[in-house]
Structures are given as structure tokens and as C-alpha cells.
Amino acid sequence: MHWRNSDIMIETDVLVIGAGPSGSIAAKYAALGGANVILIDKKSEIGSPKRCAEGVSKEGLKFLGIEPQPIWAVKEIEGIRLVAPDGTDVWLNDEIKLPEAGYILERKVFDKHMAMDAGRAGAEIKIKTLAKSLKKEGDHYIVSCESMGKEFDIKTKILIGADGPESHIGRWAGLKTGTKPKDMESGVQFEMCNVKMKNHSVLEFYFGSVAPGGYVWIFPKGEDIANVGLGIIQTETDKTAYEYLVDFVESCPATKDAKIVELNVGGDPVGGLVKDLSSDNILIVGDAAGQVHPLTGGGIINGMTCGMFAGEVAAKSIKNGDYSQKQLSEYDKRCKYLLEDKMNKYLKVRDYLASLSDDELNSIAATFQDVEFEEISAVELVKKLVKISPKALLKLGKLF
Numbered sequence: 001m002h003w004r005n006s007d008i009m010i011e012t013d014v015l016v017i018g019a020g021p022s023g024s025i026a027a028k029y030a031a032l033g034g035a036n037v038i039l040i041d042k043k044s045e046i047g048s049p050k051r052c053a054e055g056v057s058k059e060g061l062k063f064l065g066i067e068p069q070p071i072w073a074v075k076e077i078e079g080i081r082l083v084a085p086d087g088t089d090v091w092l093n094d095e096i097k098l099p100e101a102g103y104i105l106e107r108k109v110f111d112k113h114m115a116m117d118a119g120r121a122g123a124e125i126k127i128k129t130l131a132k133s134l135k136k137e138g139d140h141y142i143v144s145c146e147s148m149g150k151e152f153d154i155k156t157k158i159l160i161g162a163d164g165p166e167s168h169i170g171r172w173a174g175l176k177t178g179t180k181p182k183d184m185e186s187g188v189q190f191e192m193c194n195v196k197m198k199n200h201s202v203l204e205f206y207f208g209s210v211a212p213g214g215y216v217w218i219f220p221k222g223e224d225i226a227n228v229g230l231g232i233i234q235t236e237t238d239k240t241a242y243e244y245l246v247d248f249v250e251s252c253p254a255t256k257d258a259k260i261v262e263l264n265v266g267g268d269p270v271g272g273l274v275k276d277l278s279s280d281n282i283l284i285v286g287d288a289a290g291q292v293h294p295l296t297g298g299g300i301i302n303g304m305t306c307g308m309f310a311g312e313v314a315a316k317s318i319k320n321g322d323y324s325q326k327q328l329s330e331y332d333k334r335c336k337y338l339l340e341d342k343m344n345k346y347l348k349v350r351d352y353l354a355s356l357s358d359d360e361l362n363s364i365a366a367t368f369q370d371v372e373f374e375e376i377s378a379v380e381l382v383k384k385l386v387k388i389s390p391k392a393l394l395k396l397g398k399l400f
């Protein structure tokens, strides 16, 4: 990061860097709380390209007070199919309660709508604006930006870093926000048409050596359209995520005749919350803060929930004229209360699942065929796993 002073200086109460879902909602709630807010993103089109399988839970949207709109909630999900390496599959749908079921989004539309909500709440939005460097001066930050060949600085009382999985903002500010390579899932995905799923309203998950340290997903977006992707932990294998995906797509009956219309690549920080969520004059949210479910890799709802907390806390701090870490630590407390305990448990479940061989997964799937499920949620699945597998009981017995 090289600092360069610019002649143009814009002043604001709150600057949010990154107009992904976490940043946009932070900007919205900061503006609703009465702060002057600027939201910037380096992209010329918010939400594009997507780096996401686009699944969100109904409960999560409801908690955030967001009413699903057909323009961005493109597919309602009615169940789950879990597939073992030998093809044994477990169907979880029909009469089972699905508290974590939800929608497949069109992120390119959703992200833009979340930014519009921030704009409607009063935030100023600057697209195609890159934050290049920052420095702390007294009781504020100055962020050096570039937009369409022009350089300018933004002076802000509170900086919110919502700059995604490859985040620089926290690190530039001297916070401990790094993700270890073993905790960064490499994600790659094709959006495909001509996908022949057994049921086009069900999420499919494939486990085992098809995706070491992660899983393969097929998330339906329409009658024959789906996001087909996988996440792997790169330190577990020499093959690339892309090579795993090509192998999977060519061999899976649902996708072998499908056509690729989009390629999405991205990292997913699944190691839990970063060490420093805030410091004087700064908050870190979303993927940049490790607010991703360690087991599923889903980060939209967690990031948005914490983004909402960040916006509320920032607005309150502006009202009180106090931007110190002590004041901002309310944000840390709320995030940790919501996520820390659950994340620590799911990190253990993730490690356990990654330790299973294909044979072990096959025999678990076979036993699952006879298990009665009352509801489907990650917690319920782990509880059932513990009941049927002595190894799981040993490793995860007291977790949930």
C-alpha cells in the first residue's frame, strides 16, 4: 500500500468499502441511523461477476426483514439430496420441516437491490471506485480512492471494511484479519443449462474424494439451469478445484450433457471469525471478517446480519461523537454472541467430515436411509450422525 495525497478531499461520517451484501446493508443501517454515509465499490456493476452458488435461507432473510422479490429470489427450494461417493443418496424433503430451506438468488440482481436499499436510505453510492490505500490521522481515516482515472481522498470518522474474501482494508489498518491457507476454501462453479436433475427444486450435495475438504453442489436456478460447483481445501490436494469440477461434470449423469454459460471462481474463508473485528474508527464485516458458515461455506446471511449490526453501531457512535474501539466493541460483542459458539462447533464438524474416507461416507449414507428425520438443519444432521456412527459420537458427541 503506497500512500499518495490527492488535492480533492470528500468528508463523511461513515465510509463503507465494498458494496457486496454485507457492505450495502451496513451502509443502509448507518444511513437509517442518521449518519452521512458513502458506499464505494470498485466494480462498474454491483454484484457482477458473481462468486456464489446463490443459496440463502428463508429464516435468514426474514430475520433481516427482507421480503423475497421474484426478480432476485429466482427459485424456491423444497428439499435436499445428499449423495455419497458410491451414489447412495439420502433425500430430505416432502413432509420434513426445512427451517434452513430457502431460495436461490440471482446475485447480480440481489446485490444491486441491496445497494439500492442503501441508496434509498440516504447513502451516497460510488461505483467503479477503488480504495487504493488508507492512513489514520487523529480521530479519522483518510482513504485514497480512484475512479475513472481521477484520484481523490475520502476523510471518514468511521471506516467499514466490507471488501470480501481477499480483504485488504483490515490488514492496511493493522488489524489481525488474515485467513490461513488451510481455512480458505477454493471455490469454482459453472452456471449450466441442460442440467438433468432428478428434482429441480432440491439442492444436491456430493461428498468425499470428489471435493477434498469440501463438497460438490448442484443448486437449481430454473427447470434445466443450475449452479454446479465445488469447494476444496487446496492444501489437501495437488489437483486444482477447476480440474475436480471438470471431472465431476463429465461423470455426473445430471451434468454430463449440460452446457456452461458462466464460470465463477472465488475464495471462501471458512476458518471462523477473524481475530480483530474492530479497532478505533474501523469495523470489518462479511467475508472480510470471516463471517462464513464453516460447514456450508454460506456467508450471505451471516455477513448481512453482522453488516446490519455494523451499520447500527456506527450510526450510534456518530451520534455519541465517540468512534473509539471501546464504543465500537458493541459490534464485536453482537457478532460473537450470534456466531462464535456455533462456528467453533461447526469447525469441529468440518474437520471430522474431512477426515472420513469414501468408504466411511458410503456406510453413513447407507445407514441414513433408515433414519427418520423430523426436520432438516445442519444441527439435526449432526445429531443424527452422532446417533448412527460410533466415530462421530466419539468426536462430536457433546457438541450439540
Ligand SMILES: Cc1cc2nc3c(=O)[nH]c(=O)nc-3n(C[C@H](O)[C@H](O)[C@H](O)COP(=O)(O)OP(=O)(O)OC[C@H]3O[C@@H](n4cnc5c(N)ncnc54)[C@H](O)[C@@H]3O)c2cc1C
Residues within 6 Å of the ligand: 017, 018, 019, 020, 021, 022, 023, 040, 041, 042, 043, 047, 051, 052, 053, 054, 055, 056, 129, 130, 131, 132, 162, 163, 164, 165, 187, 188, 189, 229, 230, 264, 265, 266, 267, 268, 285, 286, 287, 288, 292, 297, 298, 299, 300, 301, 303
Ligand atoms: C464458489 C462460491 C460459492 C458460494 N456459495 C454461497 C451460497 O450458496 N450461499 C451463501 O450464503 N454464500 C455463498 N458463498 C459465500 C458468499 O459469496 C459470500 O459470503 C458473500 O458474497 C460475502 O459478501 P460480502 O459482502 O462480505 O463480500 P463480497 O460479496 O465479496 O463483496 C465485496 C465487495 O467489495 C468490493 N471491493 C473489494 N476490494 C475493494 C476495494 N479496494 N475498493 C472498492 N471495492 C472493493 C468488491 O468489488 C465486492 O463487490 C460462496 C462463495 C464462493 C466463492
